[in-house]
Amino acid sequence: MFKRQTLISLAVIIAIIGIISFGTVIYTENKAYKNYIQAQYQMRIYSLLENVKNMQVSLSKATVSQTPGQRVLLFEEISRQAEGAKNELHNLPLANESIAQTSKFLTQVSDYTYTLVKNTNRGADIDPKEAKTIEELKDYSSYLTLQLQSLEKDVAEGKIDWKQIKDQVSGNVNSALKENNVDIKFQNISNQMNDYPTLIYDGPFSDKVLNIKPKILEEKLVSKDVALQNAKDAIGADKIQGIKFTGESSRMNIPAYTFAANTKGEKNSTVNIAISKNGGKIIYMLNNRDVKTDKLSVKDAVIKGREYMKSKGYQDMIPLYALRYDNVAIINYVYVKDSVVIYADQIKIKVALDNGEVVGVEASTYLKDHSKQRYIPKPKIDYKKYQDQISKKLKVENIRLAYIPIDSSREVLCYEYVASKDGEKYIIYINAETGKEENILKVIETPNGELTM
Template identity: 35%
Template sequence: MRKGIIVALAAALIGSSVWGYQQYQQNMEHNIYLENQFQRMFYDMIVDVENIQVSLAKIMITGTPKQNVILFADIAHLSYDAQEKLSQLPIDHGNVSKTQKFLTQVGDLSMSLARKNLDGKPLEQSEMDTLEQLHNYSNHLSQQLIELQAQIADGGTKIGELARKANRELEEVNEHMLTTSFVNMEEKIREYPELIYDGPFSEHLKRKKPRLQGKQISQNEIERIAEDFVNDGTKYKADVLGDLNDTMMPAYVVSLTPTSGEASHELSMAVTKTGGKVVWMLDSGNIGEPKLTEEQGIQTAQKFLKKQGYQGMIPTYSIKYDGQMVINFAYQQNDIIIYPDLIKVKVALDVGKVVGFEAEGFLSNNYQRNIDPPKITVEEAREKISMTAEVSEPRLAMIPTEGGSEVLCYEFRAKYKQDTFLIYINANNGDEQKILQMIVKDEGVLML
């Protein structure tokens, strides 16, 4: 009996050892796989940066806009791919901000200049000078990355281990980590030139100031403004929760709590410190089964906007879900739709109450514009659209560009087979400025 127990224990011990060894082997194989993946990402990122440098050099010597478009498209692809690889490395990405900024902006700038070449416009000397500086920067960056790769290899550092160690003894292993090497590398990198172009990551957008004006508002006034804005028959107690200073429009965050026990919901909103305008408002109350039609929801939102002093706002597109409806309103000036001046209103379709509001676009951009008449006719604009599309009568619209400027366009609604599109033809030069597909669903309209 005792011998049998010993044999059983020995068998169990052997089985446990075998299982443990198998687990160890699996972990080793997994770690090797992860390490190979990280090394491949790092290597591919270096190759991308080197190819960015090569393509930028080619632009320096080519004189044909057609070839430039191809090269700019390659640079944009390489930039976004390198940024993706960088984002997957186990490093503190706050310490590689210069590298991330470069990859983002060089790709965005390339797409902007590609569009310019497609329009038949040659590059200006200032743009060529910027590209030359970016070429020099990318050359320096690629050399630094190659040197960093060599340091990692010589030091026997495994990138995969950094991912695991970074989750625990960060301070102890910091001097050996890839993050530290990146920080040292970035300290050696010169600042590349400020990029001003027609794109969403252009430097000038960071300096763009909202057009909102007015006196500075005290906290006591903020509470009164918040209560007056809601004014739905419920008595609220307003409390200022804090500040939003790191935004285009510094604001106070306000909480509104019903003073009676009948209502359990709360409202929150942001009120600008300049001018005392509500940037956004959200009602957290429950919404019941919808009883109002979409038309009634739009009418509710229109009445609310007029009550708040927003005149000349027309509904554009909407979406309906979960018993509520969100309507986009754009400002209209002399029968021209001004899309940058946008306000969104959310209406609960059970009782017809406004439960959401967002006016950052309007407050940032609205002013009385001096709009010159179109330089091309409706007929000339219509000729830019495919003959296979069924086109409705256009309307004039001011639309924003990616770089934060505005352009006057003819807005055509075009239908091809079962699909509907909005086509914007530049009213000054006839270029196709933008095209959006309208996805019409039961709950509303989506724009892609």
């Protein structure tokens, strides 16, 4: 009897020790995971701040720059810095509504200064209205820098619990965060930035273009349940651990349902996605998982991206160009109708080079402009006439018809001549109805891929 009681007591003690040990392991793992999340998002905030700070400095320099060459360099820097800041902003676990205005500001700064690069390269000077706009953008960038510095200070002092915010956005906790809510801070930033200058210029994100009624609004409305199913299909239902409706938003005047999903096997991975209320199409999708290796080539990624679009109903898309950054390929695809390239109808796809997974989609410009009923005129001029003229100075390598945007509201049918001279590549656009030379682009080779200027 005594021996039996002793054995039972030992078993109980061993069980208690096991439970305590298991609890200790779980606590240690949770603490390590929380520290990892804190470090990840602290790095994102730091990178966001650095990009905005550098953008503000570059805008300051642009206000006093006197030479076209220097202005081109500065505008290129500003465009790149604004785009980098926007990418870091969307990698934070925040509600789309709270960051929408800040995201729009960064998108337009990038697009506006890129337009100024093209204008300067064509010989145009900065007029007084553009100079005033640059000055105002610099002031708003200064304000944004100060607010981000305050946020970074709160993060560094441990006042922001990123894991709790991430869990809230992902639907893992139900309680609303009352203190140190980063969403509230960005909402306050957005309220202050509502009055930054209206940007009227020839670019896809100008206010003039954003106010044009998107073609997707002609499609039938879908319910939130249908949008949820489409979001699951876009991400891959078999990959999803959990998904939550996060609200309604608008991107380029396209109303949307937004969702946030956690994926299986990726503790720190969140996928944010917006589905259009009209037609139930993907407006954007962003998976913030780390891509640590590059087992695939960019060529492989182009194929993966095209297969993905076909599976989601985007037919007749061809790759336009591809860039490579941090083990991710960013590919622009363009729509082709009756052998004519429709440059307004573009979709940007991000493909992870470790396994070929599509980790990003940006289709807002496609949904804004794409129409099955788009009228394309017939060419009135023989392409050979201008091929002979171009061949006197350049070696013509390819010719195709392209429908290109000339300004914010007009498209023209052109012959697109890809040609080279002394190892340098050019793209020349000749109006297929009038014979006018509409544009010349120079293709610039970079370590990450080809760019056109």
